[in-house]
Amino acid sequence: MINMRHHRLSLCGLHYLEWLPSQVQRFIEKYRMFTLDDRILVAVSGGKDSLALWDVLNQLGYQTEGVYIDLGINEEIAYSIQSRQAVESYELKQGLSLHVIDLRTEFGETIPEINRRTHRGRVKPCSACGLVKRHVLNDFAQQGGYDVIVTGHNLDDEAAILLANTLDWSLEFLARGYPVLPAKPGFTKKAKPFCRTTEREAAAYTILRGINYVKNECPFSLDSKQLTNKNILNEWEDERPGMKLRFYLHYLQALQKGAFLWKQENDQVIAARQCPQCGQPTTTGNLCAFCQLFEK
Amino acid sequence: MIRAIAHPYPGANPFLLGLSVLPLLEKDTIAKALQKQLMQLQIDAQSLTKIFASYSPHIPRHMQAMVDYSLKQINAAIAWVEQWLPSFGWQVKNATTHSLTTQVKCTTMDKFQASLITKGRIIPCRSNIPVWKAMKENGYSRSAFLTVRDGTLITDDEILKEGDQIELISVVSGG
Numbered sequence: 001m002i003n004m005r006h007h008r009l010s011l012c013g014l015h016y017l018e019w020l021p022s023q024v025q026r027f028i029e030k031y032r033m034f035t036l037d038d039r040i041l042v043a044v045s046g047g048k049d050s051l052a053l054w055d056v057l058n059q060l061g062y063q064t065e066g067v068y069i070d071l072g073i074n075e076e077i078a079y080s081i082q083s084r085q086a087v088e089s090y091e092l093k094q095g096l097s098l099h100v101i102d103l104r105t106e107f108g109e110t111i112p113e114i115n116r117r118t119h120r121g122r123v124k125p126c127s128a129c130g131l132v133k134r135h136v137l138n139d140f141a142q143q144g145g146y147d148v149i150v151t152g153h154n155l156d157d158e159a160a161i162l163l164a165n166t167l168d169w170s171l172e173f174l175a176r177g178y179p180v181l182p183a184k185p186g187f188t189k190k191a192k193p194f195c196r197t198t199e200r201e202a203a204a205y206t207i208l209r210g211i212n213y214v215k216n217e218c219p220f221s222l223d224s225k226q227l228t229n230k231n232i233l234n235e236w237e238d239e240r241p242g243m244k245l246r247f248y249l250h251y252l253q254a255l256q257k258g259a260f261l262w263k264q265e266n267d268q269v270i271a272a273r274q275c276p277q278c279g280q281p282t283t284t285g286n287l288c289a290f291c292q293l294f295e296k
Numbered sequence: 297m298i299r300a301i302a303h304p305y306p307g308a309n310p311f312l313l314g315l316s317v318l319p320l321l322e323k324d325t326i327a328k329a330l331q332k333q334l335m336q337l338q339i340d341a342q343s344l345t346k347i348f349a350s351y352s353p354h355i356p357r358h359m360q361a362m363v364d365y366s367l368k369q370i371n372a373a374i375a376w377v378e379q380w381l382p383s384f385g386w387q388v389k390n391a392t393t394h395s396l397t398t399q400v401k402c403t404t405m406d407k408f409q410a411s412l413i414t415k416g417r418i419i420p421c422r423s424n425i426p427v428w429k430a431m432k433e434n435g436y437s438r439s440a441f442l443t444v445r446d447g448t449l450i451t452d453d454e455i456l457k458e459g460d461q462i463e464l465i466s467v468v469s470g471g
Contacts, residue, residue, distance in 0.1 A: 002442070003451040010451055047469055157470065203442055203467040204449060217469055226470040234439040234468070238432070244439075 002204045005241035021056045033191035038147035040064045046083030046214040048206045049152030066098040072110025076219045083214045125220040135290035141188035153192040156199040159244045160229040175260035186281040327384040334377045341370045410456040414464035428452040
């Protein structure tokens with residue numbers, strides 16, 4: 001049994017495995033994320049959310065291919081090795097198609113090496129890693145002609161990011177928090193079908209489906225601000241069930257009503273510039289942040 | 297082995313040897329040494345209590361006896377030091393011993409009847425309360441964990457029975 005206090009609902013395992021995909025299908029349609037005709041690239045990390053999402057999309061009959069980026073984080077714990085094993089064993093079991101991009105092979109450096117060498121990596125390791133993943137995923141999707149990239153970002157992720165951006169008044173990021181980012185020149189469409197699914201719900205799904213996921217946390221994320229924000233939100237959620245969902249949904253409603261619209265339009269102007277090295281869109285017209293990271 | 301159980305006072309006691317030379321030492325030096333011993337005894341008692349609590353209630357009977365014996369000895373030593381410290385010019389605050397005694401009593405009286413298990417840690421908790429309440433009492437958010445009993449997911453409003461072992465699966469990840 002799993003109880004979802006924010007929905008005032010408790011379900012047995014069998015019904016839960018029917019309920020979650022039907023909910024995700026509802027969100028895919030509501031936010032016009034993609035259709036059954038689209039080629040979907042699922043970014044899988046080996047964690048519960050991305051593997052649960054890949055499984056749900058397959059249950060729903062979507063055309064999916066997985067992509068795993070081997071970040072080479074194996075120094076304190078064999079995190080990337082374990083993650084890759086989890087993804088590959090799921091792919092084998094389900095008979096799906098998986099692409100593996102090895103950072104060391106493709107770009108000559110792993111995330112720990114980049115983090116040691118660059119200022120950005122030393123100060124904000126998760127930010128450098130996020131930048132690399134976004135660039136590599138977009139590049140792969142562009143070359144492969146995929147219609148949409150989907151990620152396993154869940155409600156807890158979205159609410160924690162929203163909290164951080166609200167506390168910082170980061171208007172630029174607040175303008176981009178919609179669960180679907182449309183395709184733009186040089187950018188593949190992105191969607192987050194789990195945006196209204198809690199981490200707890202995704203974890204329950206993987207357990208009930210018998211999906212083996214990596215339980216270890218990335219050693220770089222242990223002190224991250226996002227974890228702190230998630231813990232704060234969970235404390236509030238304990239006292240006021242549904243708070244996280246309301247926080248996020250009311251924000252989406254505000255976005256739909258035109259909040260931060262001037263910032264969104266500004267973004268489209270910026271996206272017209274291209275990085276002279278990789279050709280991906282950039283804010284400055286000079287080297288993009290990714291190419292700057294690899295410039296020695 | 298039987299002899300070891302049957303006979304009290306095994307071996308020489310260096311502490312008694314120390315007491316025999318008290319007339320040669322300054323009062324202040326003795327008081328400081330005894331204060332140091334008192335502090336160490338209290339730390340020992342507390343850590344023993346914590347270790348015991350982390351394994352309770354599934355601790356084997358012979359280990360219960362061992363821990364109980366050690367705690368009673370430490371408590372007796374604390375009582376002795378507190379009784380004698382004033383005669384070397386240092387007044388003992390009563391509260392220290394009382395709180396320690398209470399803590400030891402709570403543990404050895406089997407206050408904890410169920411346990412929560414997470415990330416290799418066993419956290420003793422009360423039974424006859426909902427799982428979420430036991431989680432709250434031990435500082436775990438119910439929104440951040442799934443609860444599993446005997447390999448099956450359960451809702452956190454289920455009532456804990458005596459001897460229940462509830463596994464808490466952390467669902468929070470991020471970076």
